[in-house]
Amino acid sequence: MPANVDPAALAVFIALFVLVTGMGFVASRWRKPETLAHLDEWGLGGRKFGTWITWFLVGGDFYTAYTVIAVPALVYAVGAYGFFALPYTIIVYPFVFAVMPVLWKVAKDKGFVTAGDVVRGAYGSRGLELAVAATGVLATMPYIALQLIGMEVAIKALGLHGEIPLILAFLVLALYTYSSGLRAPALIAFVKDIMIYIVVIAAIAIVPSKLGGYGEIFTAADAAFKAKGSGGILLSPAQVFPYASLALGSALAAFMYPHTLTGIFASSGGNTIRKNAVMLPAYTLLLGLLALLGYMGHAAGLKLASNNDVVPALFKVLFSGWFAGFAFSAIAIGALVPAAVMSIGAANLFTRNFWKVWINPSIMPEGEAKVAKITSMLVKVGALLAILLMPTQFALDLQLLGGLWILQTLPALVFGLYLNWFSSRALLIGWAVGLLGGSWLAWSDGLKPLHSIDFGAGPVAIYTGLLALALNIVVAVAVNLALKGLPQARLSRESA
Amino acid sequence: MIRLLLLLPFIGLMIVPFYNLREPMLFGFPFFYWYQLAWVPLTSLLTYIVYRRVRDAG
Numbered sequence: 254m255p256a257n258v259d260p261a262a263l264a265v266f267i268a269l270f271v272l273v274t275g276m277g278f279v280a281s282r283w284r285k286p287e288t289l290a291h292l293d294e295w296g297l298g299g300r301k302f303g304t305w306i307t308w309f310l311v312g313g314d315f316y317t318a319y320t321v322i323a324v325p326a327l328v329y330a331v332g333a334y335g336f337f338a339l340p341y342t343i344i345v346y347p348f349v350f351a352v353m354p355v356l357w358k359v360a361k362d363k364g365f366v367t368a369g370d371v372v373r374g375a376y377g378s379r380g381l382e383l384a385v386a387a388t389g390v391l392a393t394m395p396y397i398a399l400q401l402i403g404m405e406v407a408i409k410a411l412g413l414h415g416e417i418p419l420i421l422a423f424l425v426l427a428l429y430t431y432s433s434g435l436r437a438p439a440l441i442a443f444v445k446d447i448m449i450y451i452v453v454i455a456a457i458a459i460v461p462s463k464l465g466g467y468g469e470i471f472t473a474a475d476a477a478f479k480a481k482g483s484g485g486i487l488l489s490p491a492q493v494f495p496y497a498s499l500a501l502g503s504a505l506a507a508f509m510y511p512h513t514l515t516g517i518f519a520s521s522g523g524n525t526i527r528k529n530a531v532m533l534p535a536y537t538l539l540l541g542l543l544a545l546l547g548y549m550g551h552a553a554g555l556k557l558a559s560n561n562d563v564v565p566a567l568f569k570v571l572f573s574g575w576f577a578g579f580a581f582s583a584i585a586i587g588a589l590v591p592a593a594v595m596s597i598g599a600a601n602l603f604t605r606n607f608w609k610v611w612i613n614p615s616i617m618p619e620g621e622a623k624v625a626k627i628t629s630m631l632v633k634v635g636a637l638l639a640i641l642l643m644p645t646q647f648a649l650d651l652q653l654l655g656g657l658w659i660l661q662t663l664p665a666l667v668f669g670l671y672l673n674w675f676s677s678r679a680l681l682i683g684w685a686v687g688l689l690g691g692s693w694l695a696w697s698d699g700l701k702p703l704h705s706i707d708f709g710a711g712p713v714a715i716y717t718g719l720l721a722l723a724l725n726i727v728v729a730v731a732v733n734l735a736l737k738g739l740p741q742a743r744l745s746r747e748s749a
Numbered sequence: 750m751i752r753l754l755l756l757l758p759f760i761g762l763m764i765v766p767f768y769n770l771r772e773p774m775l776f777g778f779p780f781f782y783w784y785q786l787a788w789v790p791l792t793s794l795l796t797y798i799v800y801r802r803v804r805d806a807g
Contacts (some may be wrong), residue, residue, distance in 0.1 A: 332768075339785050340762040342793050347755035350796050468777030486771075487781055493765045501763065524804050531797045538789045541782075 258412035262578025266411055269448075269582040270422070273441045273589065277429030277645040280436040290619035292366050295434030295626065296601045300361065304528045306439055310594070311516040311529060312536045313442030315507065316342075317396075318403030320450065321543060326337050326560040328547030332474065332484040334492050336544055340500040342537040345507050350530035353508060354523030355670045361522075367598075368514055368666050369606030375669035378677030379610060384684050384711040385662045386606035389511045390632075392655035393599045397509070397636035400588040400595070402561075405640070407584035409576075410565030416641055422585065423592075427633045430593045430624050435519055440592035445590050448583035450539065455570070455576070456549075457542050463501040463571055470545070473552035486548070491735060494713045495703050502719035506660040509561035511598025512591060592633065600628035650700045657702075657718035661687040661725050683729030691721025751802045758792040 284301065286294040293300060302310060320338070327335035330561040356371065365371050368384035373379070401419065408418050431436045461467050471486055478484040489494055507513060520526055550563040553570055557563060568580045609616050615625070630704040639648060665680045694704050695717045766782040775783045 333781060335786065336782070340788070343785075344758050344762055346796060347758055350799065351752065351755055466777055468774075471777060471779060471782075484769050486779060488765065488769045493769065497763050497765045501759075504787045524800075527796075527800045527804065531793050531800055534793045538786065541786050545782075725804065747774060 257572040261575040265578035280440040281433035298435040307520040309442040317591040319399040325547040329563040341503040345504040365659040376677035386602040392659040393563040395651035400592040404588040407581040429516040470552040474548035477551040498716035502716040512595040539665040596629040603679025679733035684726040
């Protein structure tokens with residue numbers, strides 16, 4: 254055993270990991286369905302998750318392990334700007350409240366499992382369905398890889414090195430997701446979320462008394478940024494637009510992802526979702542407090558090799574051995590829930606909107622479940638290989654582009670719930686222009702999320718994904734107006 | 750009409766220059782931080798008010 258491994262911490266970690274692994278396999282018998290060989294059961298847990306299960310599942314799935322590592326890391330590195338995650342995860346809920354019950358109802362009434370299904374139902378267009386589904390899968394893959402990074406950081410903090418623990422953890426995850434489907438992360442989410450709440454509440458309660466109170470923490474962070482000559486505990490004038498537009502764009506994108514939509518579709522009804530929009534902000538409070546750990550890192554005078562180490566390093570300094578082990582376990586187990594739901598969401602899309610449409614249209618429900626189970630395995634193995642073989646930066650860049658891409662599916666998915674005006678062709682062209690134009694802008698800006706534009710009052714930087722969405726909508730409206738002038742456009746709409 | 754309450758968090762949080770301030774402090778938190786944190790329970794409350802009104806609508 255390496256010298257820097259704390260036996261108590263490692264024992265806690267192994268015990269908790271064995272516990273959730275057991276839960277993952279037992280989950281196939283939890284709220285037991287007649288058969289798991291149906292996508293409604295394997296992929297959506299029977300669409301019967303009530304308010305509490307949905308709260309734990311969506312909370313555990315939306316506030317990912319990577320968030321726990323990366324948000325405090327960004328706050329540690331740049332200060333106030335890193336807090337955009339806070340307004341983002343507040344304004345997302347009024348949006349969820351207004352839109353997601355409508356989407357749920359459409360899905361429930363017609364037996365839809367994915368965003369691709371909903372789009373096909375609204376427009377009858379195989380092209381638009383494929384566009385939405387492919388975007389979902391592409392945007393999710395790097396997101397799964399990020400969960401692995403979160404897990405890697407936690408495992409490293411325990412003093413374990415090498416790739417074997419990560420590979421083992423992920424294989425176990427792949428196996429119980431295969432056998433239990435969405436029930437596994439839903440059950441594990443209870444453990445994961447309660448652990449994260451305990452850790453953050455402990456940190457919030459203990460850390461300030463060890464570091465001299467919140468006033469001292471802000472003062473220390475302020476001094477550190479001044480000494481460094483960059484960042485700050487308030488936004489610079491140039492950061493105001495990036496801050497607001499990143500918050501807004503991220504909020505609009507958040508529930509377009511397959512993993513968040515899976516949580517929505519799996520819930521038992523519109524009011525379940527509405528109640529969750531009221532209750533889920535509790536996690537946002539947690540996230541806001543978690544972000545402050547970045548400042549506590551300055552107050553504790555940490556010297557770090559990588560910003561991502563701020564949370565583990567802080568826990569190591571301030572908590573006793575076994576509780577540090579508990580905290581790292583919370584992060585590592587925290588990665589399992591989103592990774593499982595993401596792979597299920599991606600597998601559902603592949604099965605319903607690619608396999609069933611283009612490969613085997615006569616597939617039966619049990620065949621669908623089989624294809625989805627195997628796909629969920631392949632997706633996870635792919636993410637694991639990507640992390641082991643490619644530079645970490647590659648996953649981060651792709652994740653950034655993924656946010657931009659998934660945002661481009663919003664018009665196709667959401668507009669049709671309220672309007673019967675757009676044609677599928679107009680939405681498809683808008684999607685393509687937004688996706689390609691946005692990617693090109695991001696690429697030409699050196700894969701940064703911000704693009705500078707000048708409205709006449711000097712250049713301002715705005716979240717590129719939001720610009721691409723604006724472009725997407727403008728193009729879709731223009732194309733639709735042009736098509737409406739043509740008689741064959743009306744024909745194709747009616748036949749659709 | 751009651752659904753318009755759902756727009757308040759967007760307005761409150763998109764007006765960044767309004768809250769990008771150090772003072773007034775609260776419990777050692779600069780205004781920038783406690784103002785945004787305060788929107789968390791406030792958003793829950795507003796959403797709950799709307800929920801009470803629409804829950805039977807389906």
